[in-house]
Amino acid sequence: MLSKCSATRLATPPGYKPRNVFTPQNNRLQELPYNELSRLSGLRTxxxxxxxxxxxxxxDEAFESLNQLENFYVAHNKLSVAPQFLPRSLRVADLAANEVVEIFPLTFGEKPALRSVYLHNNRLRNTGLPPNTFHGSEAVTTLSLSSNQLRYLPPSLPASLERLHLQNNLISKVPRGALSLQTQLRELYLQHNQLTDSSLDASTFSKLSSLEYLDLSHNQLATVPEGLPATLTILHLGRNCIRHVDAVRLHRARGLRYLLLQHNKLEASALPAGTLRPLRTLHTLHLYGNRLEHVPPALPRHLQALVMPHNRVAALGARDLVSARALAELNLAYNRLASARVHPGAFRRLRALRSLDLAGNQLSRLPEGLPASLRSLRLQRNQLRTLEPEQLAGLNKLRELNLAHNRLRVGDIGPGTWHELQALQVLDLGHNELSFVPPDLPETLEELHLQANRISHVGPEAFLSTPRLRALFLRANRLHMTSITAEAFQGLAHLRVVDTAENPEQVLVPLPPKGKEP
Structure with a gap:
């Protein structure tokens, strides 16, 4: 029953003129007084x-007089079944996040103007969807059935669909021909289901001549599906059981720009030479969390992002990356790379490379031949013991350098090491073995991480070379109240953050007044 407050809100005052929008949302209504709605014949929303x-x-009587209704929003309520008869004028129906177990033929059927139907987060099973659910509704472009209890792809889906959401169900079967009429479908979401190779066949996707985005992640596929359409630009196959990628399966999908194969079971021979070569427009390849022992051979020449951390790559040869000269992002973090097995010319030809992530490997020195185009270099959690000027020579565009969690000491950082880094803004030297602030840091530096080192003293000249410093992290060192010379921070007009927590004694650093910043 309606509360007194709700009833007052819904009451129709004398002389009331019908309006186009009726929105008593975010209340505690338990029922809708259809006798009141009968006076709103012009209602559109x-x-x-x-x-x-x-x-x-x-x-059902609530909708008898609403013959102009276009937008019906009843998400996040307690409906167990859908209304049997919705107006023929309907364009958008949102019944998401209810407890719906059954749809009726005329709930969404015979609605020529219907464009979008949202039924996600309900309790629908296939038995609750009649075969003629969308009969006579030939303009539906968006259908969301995600997070229900469907076990197979519903039959008789509208041929007009452009976006179909079926993720988070129990789907283990796609009946033959279930998607044969959906030639306008552009996005298909089937992730988080129970699909296996036997759930699909060569015709499952082959008729989808407009498909651009296909998400099959978090299923149980052992191979790349057959019959992928030529229009496909994004293929998400992460979190499956794929052990091998057959070049023939990718042959038709030559327009792929994003291929996501992370967290599968790809091993050394999973991507033989030539497998990826037909994908001439491939922009991004995700391979992280597999068992690969080397970079895939013959990478597409226009590839811009290769993401493969958490594999077993132990070596980089001179020509392993030579075919992918357009690479802008290369992530080989948390592999097994050792300095002795990284060729001096491995990165030399990557003249467009902006981001290189080699964190979590076994490198004892910086790689040689780093391209001058680099903006970000991540080398944390390695075994670096020394830094020399020659290793950073030419990196005058580098903005971020992460050297945290290594074994660096100030005495092992050669004089002039930082001189080449004329654009460096962020430097992370945390969790090393530094006993004081390294001298002659780059003038452009804005953020300096020195936490968890062995610093026990900060002298008056510590930051003379870094007048633009905005954030300084000195937490968990060996500082005492008298360890920091007050003059050390004079001239740092931009400084806004100083973290000195977790030292043996509380250390307070006065910050310059905000109004004094140039």
């Missing part, structure tokens, strides 16, 4: 979302 309305509280 009915917004009831986030109430407590049950199916009993939303009788």
């Amino acid at each position: 009915l917004d009831l979302h986030s109430n407590l309305i049950s199916s009993e509280g939303l009788p």
Whole structure:
């Protein structure tokens, strides 16, 4: 029953003129007084979302006079079944986040103007969807059935669909021909289901002549599906059981720009030479979390991002990356790379490379031949013991350098090491073995991480070379109240953050007044 407050809100005052929008959302309504709605014959939008309305509280009679209704929002309520008869004028229906177990033929059927239907987060099974659910509704472009209890792809889906959401169900079968009429479908979401190779066949996707985005991640596929359409630009196959990629399966999908194969079971021979070569427009390749022992051979020449951390790559040869000269991002973090097995010319020809991540390997020195185009270099969690000027020579565009969690000491950083880094803004030297602030740091530096070192003293000249410093992290060192010379921070007009927590004694550093910043 309606509370007194709700009833007052819904009451129709004398002389009331019908309006186009009725929105008693975010209340605690339990039922809809259809006798009141009967006076709103010109209503175009009915917004009831986030109430407590049950199916009993939303009788079919409520819609008898709403023959101009276009937008019906009843998400986040307590409906157990959908209304049996919705107006023929309907364009958008949102019944998401209810407890719906059944749809009726005329709930969405015979609605020529219907464009979008949202049924996600309900309790629908296939038995609750009649075969003629969308009969006579030939303009539906968006259908969301995600997070229900469907076990197979529903039949008789609208041929007009452009976006179909079926993720987070129990789908283990796609009946033959279930997608044969959906030639306008551009996005298909089937992730988080129970699909296996036997769930699909060569015709499952082959008729989808407009498909651009296909998400099959978090299933149980052992191979790349057959019959991928030529229009496909994004293929998401992460979190499956794929052990081998057959070049023939990718042959038709030559327009792929993003291929995501992370967290599968790809091993050394999973991507033989030539497998990826037909993908001439491939922009991004995700391979992280597999068992690969080397970089895939013959990478597409226009590839811009290769992401393969958490594999077993132990070596980089001179020509392993030579075919991918357009690479802008290369992530080989948390592999097994050792300095002795990284060829001096491995990165030399990557003249467009902007980001290189080699964190979590076994490198004892910086790689040689780093390209001058680098903006970000991540080398944390290695075994670096020395830094020499020659190793950073030419990196005058580098903005971020992460050397945390290594074994660096100030005495092992050669004089002039930082001189080449004329654009460096962020330097992370945390979790090393530094006993004082390294001298002659780059003038452009804005953020300096020195936490968890062995620093026990900060002298008056510590930051003379870094007048633009904004953030300084000295936490968990060996500082005492008298360890920091007050003059050390004079001239740092931009300084806004100083972290000195977790030292043996509390150390306070006065910050310059904000109004004094140039």
